[in-house]
Amino acid sequence: MFSLLLATMLCGCTKESDRSAYPREEFVLVYYCAGFNDLSSNIQSNLSVLKKADLPFKGSKHKLLTFTHFATTNNDFNTLTPSHLVQLTKDFGKIHADTLLTLEPTRYATDPEVMHEVLEAVRNMYPNAHYGLVVSSHGTGWLPAGKYSSGSVIQFSNRRHAEGLPIYRYNENPDEPKVKTFGAEVKMQNGQKLSQEMSIQSMAAAIPMHLDYLLFDACLMGGVEVAYEFKDVADKVAFSPTEVLADGFDYSDISTLLSDSPSIEGFCKLYFDHYDKMNSYATITVVNSSGMEAFAQTCKTLFSKYRSSIYALNTLSGVQPYFRSGHHWFYDLQDILQKAGMSPADKNLFQQALDSCISYKATTPMFLSIDIVTYSGLSMYLPGAGDAGLNEFYKTLKWNKATDLVE
Numbered sequence: 001m002f003s004l005l006l007a008t009m010l011c012g013c014t015k016e017s018d019r020s021a022y023p024r025e026e027f028v029l030v031y032y033c034a035g036f037n038d039l040s041s042n043i044q045s046n047l048s049v050l051k052k053a054d055l056p057f058k059g060s061k062h063k064l065l066t067f068t069h070f071a072t073t074n075n076d077f078n079t080l081t082p083s084h085l086v087q088l089t090k091d092f093g094k095i096h097a098d099t100l101l102t103l104e105p106t107r108y109a110t111d112p113e114v115m116h117e118v119l120e121a122v123r124n125m126y127p128n129a130h131y132g133l134v135v136s137s138h139g140t141g142w143l144p145a146g147k148y149s150s151g152s153v154i155q156f157s158n159r160r161h162a163e164g165l166p167i168y169r170y171n172e173n174p175d176e177p178k179v180k181t182f183g184a185e186v187k188m189q190n191g192q193k194l195s196q197e198m199s200i201q202s203m204a205a206a207i208p209m210h211l212d213y214l215l216f217d218a219c220l221m222g223g224v225e226v227a228y229e230f231k232d233v234a235d236k237v238a239f240s241p242t243e244v245l246a247d248g249f250d251y252s253d254i255s256t257l258l259s260d261s262p263s264i265e266g267f268c269k270l271y272f273d274h275y276d277k278m279n280s281y282a283t284i285t286v287v288n289s290s291g292m293e294a295f296a297q298t299c300k301t302l303f304s305k306y307r308s309s310i311y312a313l314n315t316l317s318g319v320q321p322y323f324r325s326g327h328h329w330f331y332d333l334q335d336i337l338q339k340a341g342m343s344p345a346d347k348n349l350f351q352q353a354l355d356s357c358i359s360y361k362a363t364t365p366m367f368l369s370i371d372i373v374t375y376s377g378l379s380m381y382l383p384g385a386g387d388a389g390l391n392e393f394y395k396t397l398k399w400n401k402a403t404d405l406v407e
Contacts, residue, residue, distance in 0.1 A: 034137035036186055041073075083103045212236070227378065239284075240285070243324070243368070282363070283372070286360040332375065
């Protein structure tokens with residue numbers, strides 16, 4: 001009787017408890033959430049969805065870790081909160097959340113030193129593994145910290161932000177859906193909301209291990225400047241050239257990123273289909289970093305050939321925009337060259353180079369108020385729509401050093 005009962009129980013086990021198919025290699029996925037801001041509740045909702053997904057079982061070589069920094073339930077930013085690195089597993093329907101690391105409330109997830117410390121701890125816990133990183137927060141692409149909200153280039157000290165942080169600003173138009181705009185957490189100073197931010201240079205330097213993939217669940221990160229800055233950090237980078245609705249990725253499909261052969265394109269397609277089927281808004285691009293160097297050399301040639309025409313383009317030139325509310329630093333890369341008069345032969349050359357580094361891209365016909373007619377999958381700065389201070393900062397980016405867009 002006991003043997004028969006045991007056999008019945010084993011046959012009735014769900015797929016999650018099947019221990020027969022261990023992955024060949026250890027794979028660690030870190031979901032890094034900088035949510036001490038007005039996205040706190042949205043990111044916590046994402047985390048709740050993730051916990052209902054097909055999580056790894058205890059003992060699996062697949063590891064799912066979350067690093068979270070959230071505001072209080074009523075968004076009281078004067079009350080500082082700790083952040084936690086947690087490993088999530090599921091056995092027989094029960095979720096286990098094991099805390100691996102806790103950081104004191106005075107430390108912010110958008111501090112590069114914090115990111116480095118957390119990811120270094122992950123690497124020490126799971127050496128010689130494959131790693132994936134998903135980051136969720138506000139974001140303003142390649143811009144220097146403070147530019148998006150203040151309109152000016154803010155000067156900072158060498159390693160940490162100076163006290164003169166820009167005023168934290170988020171939802172410019174409360175009548176439209178909330179969007180995520182990586183790295184902005186609230187710091188209160190004299191009753192004002194200030195912004196603790198991290199530049200893409202600081203973030204790239206903060207990541208201590210090589211990544212199989214890096215996914216940005218944040219606004220405006222889908223720029224060629226971002227892709228090139230992280231080409232030596234991650235094999236694949238996924239992001240959105242436009243803003244991202246506050247609900248973010250569809251984390252019910254997180255297991256897609258945790259297989260022996262994680263499908264970044266598959267995960268991003270599921271995300272896009274999720275919004276497209278609702279007649280909502282989404283843009284997404286997956287870049288293969290191995291193709292970025294050749295792409296940069298192609299663009300360098302084209303930038304040199306069409307330089308005067310590119311510089312003549314401005315905010316009124318009809319180039320495909322990816323921004324709203326006057327934040328005119330994000331235009332479609334291909335459309336910039338097309339509007340600059342790129343010849344058919346050069347267009348074919350550009351397209352071949354672009355296809356070699358983009359493995360998936362998709363867009364809805366619109367994103368909020370933006371009609372998307374041309375979609376190369378990558379945004380880029382338009383020098384004629386910038387300013388002298390921003391042009392000087394742009395020269396510090398690896399993309400500009402490789403292509404000489406701004407001389």
